[in-house]
Amino acid sequence: MKRALITGVTGQDGSYLAELLLEKGYEVHGVVRRASTETFERINHLSGKIHLHQADLLDQLSIIDVIKESNPDEVYNLAAQSFVPTSWKQPVLTAEFTATGVTRVLEAIRLLGKERIRFYQASSSEMFGKVQEVPQTESTPLYPRSPYGVAKVYGHWITINYRESYNMYCCSGILFNHESERRGREFVTRKVTDGVARIKLGMAKELRLGNLDSKRDWGFAGDYVRAMWLMLQQDTPDDYVIATGETHTVKRLVELAFAAAGLNWENHVVIDPAFVRPAEVDLLIGDPAKAKAKLGWKPEVTFEQLVERMVKADLARLQGQPLPDFKARGI
Numbered sequence: 001m002k003r004a005l006i007t008g009v010t011g012q013d014g015s016y017l018a019e020l021l022l023e024k025g026y027e028v029h030g031v032v033r034r035a036s037t038e039t040f041e042r043i044n045h046l047s048g049k050i051h052l053h054q055a056d057l058l059d060q061l062s063i064i065d066v067i068k069e070s071n072p073d074e075v076y077n078l079a080a081q082s083f084v085p086t087s088w089k090q091p092v093l094t095a096e097f098t099a100t101g102v103t104r105v106l107e108a109i110r111l112l113g114k115e116r117i118r119f120y121q122a123s124s125s126e127m128f129g130k131v132q133e134v135p136q137t138e139s140t141p142l143y144p145r146s147p148y149g150v151a152k153v154y155g156h157w158i159t160i161n162y163r164e165s166y167n168m169y170c171c172s173g174i175l176f177n178h179e180s181e182r183r184g185r186e187f188v189t190r191k192v193t194d195g196v197a198r199i200k201l202g203m204a205k206e207l208r209l210g211n212l213d214s215k216r217d218w219g220f221a222g223d224y225v226r227a228m229w230l231m232l233q234q235d236t237p238d239d240y241v242i243a244t245g246e247t248h249t250v251k252r253l254v255e256l257a258f259a260a261a262g263l264n265w266e267n268h269v270v271i272d273p274a275f276v277r278p279a280e281v282d283l284l285i286g287d288p289a290k291a292k293a294k295l296g297w298k299p300e301v302t303f304e305q306l307v308e309r310m311v312k313a314d315l316a317r318l319q320g321q322p323l324p325d326f327k328a329r330g331i
Protein backbone atom coordinates (compact mmCIF):
# COMPACT_ATOMS: atom_id res chain seq x y z
CA MET A 1 0.00 0.00 0.00
CA LYS A 2 1.43 3.41 -0.98
CA ARG A 3 1.53 6.19 1.60
CA ALA A 4 0.98 9.87 0.81
CA LEU A 5 1.41 12.97 2.93
CA ILE A 6 -0.63 16.06 2.08
CA THR A 7 0.20 19.48 3.52
CA GLY A 8 -2.86 21.73 3.33
CA VAL A 9 -5.23 18.76 3.68
CA THR A 10 -7.91 20.99 5.25
CA GLY A 11 -8.01 23.19 2.12
CA GLN A 12 -10.11 22.85 -1.02
CA ASP A 13 -7.55 20.84 -2.98
CA GLY A 14 -6.33 18.85 0.02
CA SER A 15 -9.80 17.47 0.63
CA TYR A 16 -10.34 16.39 -3.00
CA LEU A 17 -6.84 14.92 -3.23
CA ALA A 18 -7.31 12.94 -0.01
CA GLU A 19 -10.53 11.46 -1.45
CA LEU A 20 -8.81 10.56 -4.73
CA LEU A 21 -5.84 8.89 -3.01
CA LEU A 22 -8.13 6.89 -0.69
CA GLU A 23 -10.02 5.68 -3.77
CA LYS A 24 -6.69 4.58 -5.23
CA GLY A 25 -5.90 2.55 -2.11
CA TYR A 26 -3.33 4.87 -0.50
CA GLU A 27 -2.74 5.29 3.21
CA VAL A 28 -3.33 9.04 3.48
CA HIS A 29 -1.64 11.34 6.00
CA GLY A 30 -2.38 15.03 6.34
CA VAL A 31 -0.73 18.01 8.04
CA VAL A 32 -3.02 20.20 10.14
CA ARG A 33 -2.18 23.37 12.07
CA ARG A 34 -3.07 23.84 15.68
CA ALA A 35 -5.93 26.36 16.06
CA SER A 36 -8.29 27.24 18.88
CA THR A 37 -11.17 26.19 16.65
CA GLU A 38 -10.72 23.32 14.20
CA THR A 39 -10.88 24.02 10.46
CA PHE A 40 -11.77 20.48 9.43
CA GLU A 41 -15.07 21.31 7.66
CA ARG A 42 -13.84 19.94 4.31
CA ILE A 43 -12.41 16.68 5.69
CA ASN A 44 -14.89 15.80 8.45
CA HIS A 45 -16.40 13.13 6.19
CA LEU A 46 -12.94 11.48 5.98
CA SER A 47 -12.57 11.21 9.74
CA GLY A 48 -11.12 7.80 10.68
CA LYS A 49 -9.98 7.23 7.08
CA ILE A 50 -6.98 9.57 7.04
CA HIS A 51 -4.22 10.14 9.59
CA LEU A 52 -3.77 13.72 10.80
CA HIS A 53 -0.51 15.15 12.15
CA GLN A 54 -0.03 18.53 13.78
CA ALA A 55 2.72 20.56 12.11
CA ASP A 56 3.29 23.96 10.59
CA LEU A 57 5.17 25.05 7.49
CA LEU A 58 6.77 27.76 9.64
CA ASP A 59 8.35 25.17 11.93
CA GLN A 60 11.17 23.12 10.40
CA LEU A 61 11.32 20.52 13.18
CA SER A 62 7.60 19.81 13.01
CA ILE A 63 7.92 19.12 9.28
CA ILE A 64 10.84 16.77 9.83
CA ASP A 65 8.83 14.93 12.50
CA VAL A 66 5.75 14.54 10.35
CA ILE A 67 7.77 13.08 7.47
CA LYS A 68 9.51 10.71 9.85
CA GLU A 69 6.19 9.60 11.42
CA SER A 70 4.23 9.18 8.21
CA ASN A 71 7.14 7.80 6.11
CA PRO A 72 5.41 8.65 2.82
CA ASP A 73 6.17 7.56 -0.75
CA GLU A 74 4.66 10.80 -2.06
CA VAL A 75 4.42 14.30 -0.56
CA TYR A 76 1.93 16.81 -1.95
CA ASN A 77 2.82 20.31 -0.75
CA LEU A 78 -0.49 22.18 -0.99
CA ALA A 79 -0.22 24.33 2.15
CA ALA A 80 0.11 28.06 1.52
CA GLN A 81 -1.33 31.47 2.32
CA SER A 82 -3.33 31.28 -0.89
CA PHE A 83 -5.50 34.43 -0.96
CA VAL A 84 -3.89 37.05 -3.22
CA PRO A 85 -5.25 40.25 -1.51
CA THR A 86 -3.99 39.05 1.91
CA SER A 87 -0.51 38.82 0.42
CA TRP A 88 -0.36 42.66 0.21
CA LYS A 89 -1.49 42.94 3.83
CA GLN A 90 0.89 40.24 5.11
CA PRO A 91 3.71 40.04 2.57
CA VAL A 92 6.36 38.71 4.95
CA LEU A 93 4.13 35.99 6.39
CA THR A 94 3.04 35.05 2.87
CA ALA A 95 6.70 34.61 1.92
CA GLU A 96 7.35 32.48 5.01
CA PHE A 97 4.41 30.11 4.30
CA THR A 98 4.22 30.13 0.55
CA ALA A 99 7.89 30.50 -0.42
CA THR A 100 10.27 29.41 2.37
CA GLY A 101 7.74 26.79 3.52
CA VAL A 102 8.51 24.85 0.33
CA THR A 103 12.21 24.76 1.20
CA ARG A 104 11.38 23.50 4.68
CA VAL A 105 9.53 20.51 3.24
CA LEU A 106 12.25 19.78 0.67
CA GLU A 107 14.97 20.13 3.31
CA ALA A 108 13.13 17.77 5.65
CA ILE A 109 13.05 15.13 2.89
CA ARG A 110 16.73 15.66 2.10
CA LEU A 111 17.95 15.76 5.72
CA LEU A 112 16.14 12.50 6.49
CA GLY A 113 17.86 10.90 3.50
CA LYS A 114 14.47 10.11 1.98
CA GLU A 115 15.26 11.32 -1.55
CA ARG A 116 13.17 8.41 -2.90
CA ILE A 117 10.05 10.40 -1.86
CA ARG A 118 8.21 11.91 -4.81
CA PHE A 119 7.38 15.58 -4.21
CA TYR A 120 4.61 17.71 -5.72
CA GLN A 121 4.65 21.52 -5.44
CA ALA A 122 1.44 23.54 -5.89
CA SER A 123 2.67 26.24 -8.28
CA SER A 124 0.28 28.77 -9.74
CA SER A 125 -0.72 30.67 -12.86
CA GLU A 126 -0.35 33.81 -10.67
CA MET A 127 3.37 33.42 -11.47
CA PHE A 128 2.63 34.55 -15.06
CA GLY A 129 1.14 37.82 -13.79
CA LYS A 130 1.59 40.58 -16.35
CA VAL A 131 0.82 39.18 -19.78
CA GLN A 132 3.99 38.13 -21.63
CA GLU A 133 2.43 35.53 -23.94
CA VAL A 134 -0.96 33.91 -24.60
CA PRO A 135 -1.81 31.15 -24.05
CA GLN A 136 0.62 30.55 -21.17
CA THR A 137 2.78 27.40 -21.29
CA GLU A 138 5.52 25.83 -19.16
CA SER A 139 8.08 28.09 -20.91
CA THR A 140 6.22 31.43 -20.72
CA PRO A 141 8.35 34.02 -18.85
CA LEU A 142 7.21 34.70 -15.27
CA TYR A 143 6.22 38.25 -14.20
CA PRO A 144 4.30 37.98 -10.90
CA ARG A 145 2.06 40.88 -9.85
CA SER A 146 1.46 40.22 -6.12
CA PRO A 147 3.54 39.18 -3.11
CA TYR A 148 1.70 35.84 -3.39
CA GLY A 149 2.80 35.47 -7.03
CA VAL A 150 6.38 36.35 -6.14
CA ALA A 151 6.36 33.78 -3.31
CA LYS A 152 5.03 31.10 -5.69
CA VAL A 153 7.84 31.86 -8.17
CA TYR A 154 10.32 31.10 -5.39
CA GLY A 155 8.49 27.84 -4.56
CA HIS A 156 8.50 26.86 -8.23
CA TRP A 157 12.22 27.45 -8.72
CA ILE A 158 13.34 25.88 -5.44
CA THR A 159 11.43 22.75 -6.48
CA ILE A 160 13.26 22.68 -9.81
CA ASN A 161 16.53 23.44 -8.00
CA TYR A 162 16.19 20.46 -5.64
CA ARG A 163 15.43 18.23 -8.63
CA GLU A 164 18.57 19.44 -10.39
CA SER A 165 20.83 19.70 -7.29
CA TYR A 166 19.97 16.44 -5.55
CA ASN A 167 18.41 14.40 -8.31
CA MET A 168 15.15 14.32 -6.30
CA TYR A 169 11.81 13.43 -7.90
CA CYS A 170 10.22 16.90 -7.70
CA CYS A 171 7.33 18.11 -9.88
CA SER A 172 5.77 21.52 -10.08
CA GLY A 173 2.17 21.74 -11.24
CA ILE A 174 1.39 25.19 -12.62
CA LEU A 175 -2.32 25.13 -11.92
CA PHE A 176 -4.71 27.75 -13.22
CA ASN A 177 -7.70 28.78 -11.07
CA HIS A 178 -9.81 25.82 -10.00
CA GLU A 179 -12.99 26.02 -8.02
CA SER A 180 -15.75 24.00 -6.40
CA GLU A 181 -18.45 24.16 -3.75
CA ARG A 182 -15.56 23.69 -1.28
CA ARG A 183 -13.77 26.88 -2.40
CA GLY A 184 -13.09 29.47 0.31
CA ARG A 185 -15.81 32.15 0.37
CA GLU A 186 -13.40 35.05 -0.25
CA PHE A 187 -12.40 33.84 -3.75
CA VAL A 188 -14.46 35.40 -6.50
CA THR A 189 -16.31 32.32 -7.81
CA ARG A 190 -17.54 31.24 -4.39
CA LYS A 191 -18.17 34.81 -3.26
CA VAL A 192 -20.44 35.19 -6.29
CA THR A 193 -22.27 31.85 -6.00
CA ASP A 194 -22.76 32.30 -2.24
CA GLY A 195 -23.94 35.89 -2.86
CA VAL A 196 -26.38 34.76 -5.56
CA ALA A 197 -27.84 32.11 -3.25
CA ARG A 198 -28.25 34.64 -0.42
CA ILE A 199 -29.99 37.12 -2.72
CA LYS A 200 -32.23 34.41 -4.17
CA LEU A 201 -33.29 33.33 -0.66
CA GLY A 202 -33.94 36.91 0.49
CA MET A 203 -30.97 36.92 2.90
CA ALA A 204 -29.11 39.75 1.06
CA LYS A 205 -29.91 42.41 -1.50
CA GLU A 206 -26.57 43.23 -3.10
CA LEU A 207 -23.16 41.76 -3.87
CA ARG A 208 -20.09 44.02 -3.72
CA LEU A 209 -17.28 43.16 -6.14
CA GLY A 210 -14.08 44.68 -7.55
CA ASN A 211 -12.71 44.38 -11.10
CA LEU A 212 -15.20 42.64 -13.43
CA ASP A 213 -12.92 42.84 -16.49
CA SER A 214 -10.11 40.51 -15.49
CA LYS A 215 -10.08 37.15 -17.25
CA ARG A 216 -9.39 33.77 -15.72
CA ASP A 217 -9.07 30.20 -16.95
CA TRP A 218 -11.38 28.47 -14.44
CA GLY A 219 -11.65 24.70 -14.00
CA PHE A 220 -13.06 22.24 -11.46
CA ALA A 221 -10.82 21.35 -8.47
CA GLY A 222 -11.76 17.64 -8.64
CA ASP A 223 -10.27 17.45 -12.15
CA TYR A 224 -7.10 19.27 -11.11
CA VAL A 225 -6.14 16.99 -8.19
CA ARG A 226 -6.16 14.10 -10.69
CA ALA A 227 -3.40 15.91 -12.59
CA MET A 228 -1.33 16.25 -9.37
CA TRP A 229 -1.44 12.51 -8.81
CA LEU A 230 -0.66 11.73 -12.47
CA MET A 231 2.47 13.93 -12.33
CA LEU A 232 3.93 11.77 -9.56
CA GLN A 233 3.26 8.51 -11.46
CA GLN A 234 5.57 9.26 -14.42
CA ASP A 235 9.05 7.79 -15.03
CA THR A 236 10.71 11.19 -14.78
CA PRO A 237 9.74 14.32 -12.84
CA ASP A 238 8.67 17.39 -14.81
CA ASP A 239 6.58 20.57 -14.65
CA TYR A 240 3.12 20.88 -16.19
CA VAL A 241 0.56 23.59 -16.91
CA ILE A 242 -2.92 22.45 -15.82
CA ALA A 243 -5.71 24.55 -17.33
CA THR A 244 -8.83 24.30 -19.47
CA GLY A 245 -7.55 26.46 -22.34
CA GLU A 246 -10.63 28.73 -22.09
CA THR A 247 -10.83 32.16 -20.50
CA HIS A 248 -13.81 34.16 -19.21
CA THR A 249 -14.24 37.58 -17.61
CA VAL A 250 -15.39 37.95 -14.03
CA LYS A 251 -18.43 39.69 -15.54
CA ARG A 252 -19.33 36.53 -17.49
CA LEU A 253 -19.02 34.47 -14.30
CA VAL A 254 -21.38 36.92 -12.57
CA GLU A 255 -23.91 36.84 -15.45
CA LEU A 256 -23.99 33.03 -15.52
CA ALA A 257 -24.24 32.64 -11.74
CA PHE A 258 -27.17 35.08 -11.39
CA ALA A 259 -28.88 33.54 -14.42
CA ALA A 260 -28.54 30.06 -12.86
CA ALA A 261 -30.81 31.32 -10.06
CA GLY A 262 -33.16 33.18 -12.43
CA LEU A 263 -31.79 36.62 -11.45
CA ASN A 264 -30.40 39.60 -13.38
CA TRP A 265 -26.97 40.53 -12.04
CA GLU A 266 -27.32 44.22 -12.95
CA ASN A 267 -30.02 44.62 -10.29
CA HIS A 268 -27.73 43.42 -7.49
CA VAL A 269 -24.00 43.91 -8.17
CA VAL A 270 -22.29 47.00 -6.73
CA ILE A 271 -18.72 47.86 -7.73
CA ASP A 272 -16.70 48.56 -4.61
CA PRO A 273 -13.14 49.97 -4.93
CA ALA A 274 -12.25 48.16 -1.67
CA PHE A 275 -12.05 44.95 -3.73
CA VAL A 276 -9.82 46.37 -6.48
CA ARG A 277 -6.18 45.20 -6.16
CA PRO A 278 -3.03 47.36 -6.12
CA ALA A 279 -1.82 45.43 -9.19
CA GLU A 280 -4.01 43.11 -11.24
CA VAL A 281 -3.41 40.03 -13.38
CA ASP A 282 -5.55 40.93 -16.40
CA LEU A 283 -5.59 37.79 -18.49
CA LEU A 284 -4.88 34.15 -17.74
CA ILE A 285 -5.36 31.41 -20.28
CA GLY A 286 -3.34 28.21 -20.07
CA ASP A 287 -2.27 25.73 -22.70
CA PRO A 288 -2.57 22.23 -21.18
CA ALA A 289 -1.13 20.50 -24.31
CA LYS A 290 1.85 18.97 -22.47
CA ALA A 291 -0.36 17.54 -19.70
CA LYS A 292 -2.74 16.14 -22.32
CA ALA A 293 0.07 14.52 -24.32
CA LYS A 294 2.24 13.20 -21.47
CA LEU A 295 -0.22 12.59 -18.62
CA GLY A 296 -3.33 11.84 -20.69
CA TRP A 297 -5.08 14.48 -18.55
CA LYS A 298 -8.04 16.58 -19.60
CA PRO A 299 -10.68 18.49 -17.65
CA GLU A 300 -14.15 16.90 -17.46
CA VAL A 301 -16.27 19.75 -16.05
CA THR A 302 -16.97 22.82 -18.21
CA PHE A 303 -17.05 26.40 -16.92
CA GLU A 304 -20.84 26.58 -17.34
CA GLN A 305 -21.34 23.30 -15.43
CA LEU A 306 -18.99 24.50 -12.69
CA VAL A 307 -20.90 27.74 -12.12
CA GLU A 308 -24.27 25.97 -12.13
CA ARG A 309 -22.97 23.33 -9.74
CA MET A 310 -21.64 25.94 -7.29
CA VAL A 311 -24.86 28.00 -7.31
CA LYS A 312 -26.95 24.85 -6.68
CA ALA A 313 -24.64 23.76 -3.86
CA ASP A 314 -24.83 27.17 -2.15
CA LEU A 315 -28.63 27.26 -2.48
CA ALA A 316 -28.88 23.76 -0.96
CA ARG A 317 -26.43 24.58 1.83
CA LEU A 318 -28.22 27.78 2.86
CA GLN A 319 -31.55 25.93 2.94
CA GLY A 320 -30.05 23.17 5.11
CA GLN A 321 -30.50 20.57 2.35
CA PRO A 322 -27.98 17.87 1.32
CA LEU A 323 -25.74 18.76 -1.63
CA PRO A 324 -27.16 17.79 -5.05
CA ASP A 325 -25.82 14.49 -6.43
CA PHE A 326 -23.52 15.93 -9.09
CA LYS A 327 -22.04 12.63 -10.26
CA ALA A 328 -25.44 11.18 -11.04
CA ARG A 329 -26.13 14.22 -13.21
CA GLY A 330 -22.88 13.81 -15.14
CA ILE A 331 -21.42 17.05 -13.78
Ligand code: NDP
Nearest residue numbers: 008010011012013039056057078079080082122124177178
Ligand atom coordinates in the same frame (compact mmCIF):
# COMPACT_ATOMS: atom_id res chain seq x y z
P1 NDP B 1 -6.75 26.73 0.47
O1 NDP B 1 -6.52 28.14 0.86
O2 NDP B 1 -8.14 26.19 0.39
O3 NDP B 1 -5.92 25.78 1.48
C1 NDP B 1 -4.67 26.14 1.97
C2 NDP B 1 -4.21 25.09 2.97
O4 NDP B 1 -2.92 25.46 3.48
C3 NDP B 1 -5.14 24.95 4.19
O5 NDP B 1 -5.22 23.59 4.52
C4 NDP B 1 -4.35 25.71 5.28
O6 NDP B 1 -4.62 25.25 6.58
C5 NDP B 1 -2.92 25.31 4.89
N1 NDP B 1 -1.90 26.16 5.49
C6 NDP B 1 -1.76 27.50 5.34
N2 NDP B 1 -0.67 27.92 6.00
C7 NDP B 1 -0.12 26.82 6.59
C8 NDP B 1 1.02 26.59 7.45
N3 NDP B 1 1.80 27.59 7.82
N4 NDP B 1 1.29 25.33 7.85
C9 NDP B 1 0.51 24.31 7.50
N5 NDP B 1 -0.58 24.46 6.71
C10 NDP B 1 -0.89 25.70 6.28
O7 NDP B 1 -5.99 26.51 -0.92
P2 NDP B 1 -6.37 25.57 -2.18
O8 NDP B 1 -6.74 24.23 -1.70
O9 NDP B 1 -7.27 26.31 -3.09
O10 NDP B 1 -4.96 25.51 -2.92
C11 NDP B 1 -3.98 24.52 -2.60
C12 NDP B 1 -2.61 25.00 -3.05
O11 NDP B 1 -2.60 25.23 -4.44
C13 NDP B 1 -2.16 26.32 -2.42
O12 NDP B 1 -0.75 26.25 -2.28
C14 NDP B 1 -2.50 27.37 -3.46
O13 NDP B 1 -1.67 28.50 -3.34
C15 NDP B 1 -2.22 26.58 -4.73
N6 NDP B 1 -2.97 26.95 -5.91
C16 NDP B 1 -4.34 27.01 -5.85
C17 NDP B 1 -5.08 27.29 -6.98
C18 NDP B 1 -6.56 27.36 -6.97
O14 NDP B 1 -7.13 27.89 -7.93
N7 NDP B 1 -7.23 26.82 -5.96
C19 NDP B 1 -4.38 27.53 -8.29
C20 NDP B 1 -2.96 27.40 -8.22
C21 NDP B 1 -2.28 27.11 -7.07
P3 NDP B 1 -5.77 25.91 7.53
O15 NDP B 1 -7.03 25.18 7.19
O16 NDP B 1 -5.26 25.62 8.89
O17 NDP B 1 -5.83 27.37 7.19
Ligand code: GDR
Nearest residue numbers: 082084124125126176177186187188189209210211214275
Ligand atom coordinates in the same frame (compact mmCIF):
# COMPACT_ATOMS: atom_id res chain seq x y z
P1 GDR C 1 -7.00 34.77 -7.94
O1 GDR C 1 -8.48 34.40 -7.47
O2 GDR C 1 -6.52 36.05 -7.39
O3 GDR C 1 -6.96 34.60 -9.43
O4 GDR C 1 -6.13 33.63 -7.23
P2 GDR C 1 -9.70 35.28 -6.95
O5 GDR C 1 -10.90 34.42 -7.10
O6 GDR C 1 -9.44 35.88 -5.62
O7 GDR C 1 -9.76 36.51 -8.02
C1 GDR C 1 -10.01 36.29 -9.40
C2 GDR C 1 -10.27 37.62 -10.09
O8 GDR C 1 -11.53 38.16 -9.64
C3 GDR C 1 -11.35 39.56 -9.43
N1 GDR C 1 -12.35 40.06 -8.47
C4 GDR C 1 -12.48 39.67 -7.19
N2 GDR C 1 -11.78 38.74 -6.48
C5 GDR C 1 -12.16 38.54 -5.19
N3 GDR C 1 -11.52 37.61 -4.49
N4 GDR C 1 -13.16 39.25 -4.60
C6 GDR C 1 -13.88 40.20 -5.28
O9 GDR C 1 -14.79 40.84 -4.73
C7 GDR C 1 -13.53 40.42 -6.64
N5 GDR C 1 -14.01 41.24 -7.62
C8 GDR C 1 -13.29 41.00 -8.71
C9 GDR C 1 -9.92 39.68 -8.92
O10 GDR C 1 -9.47 41.04 -9.01
C10 GDR C 1 -9.21 38.71 -9.83
O11 GDR C 1 -8.88 39.32 -11.05
C11 GDR C 1 -6.60 32.29 -7.14
C12 GDR C 1 -6.07 31.70 -5.80
O12 GDR C 1 -6.65 30.43 -5.61
C13 GDR C 1 -4.56 31.55 -5.83
O13 GDR C 1 -4.13 30.84 -4.66
C14 GDR C 1 -4.19 30.74 -7.08
O14 GDR C 1 -2.80 30.58 -7.14
C15 GDR C 1 -4.71 31.44 -8.33
O15 GDR C 1 -6.12 31.54 -8.24
C16 GDR C 1 -4.39 30.67 -9.61
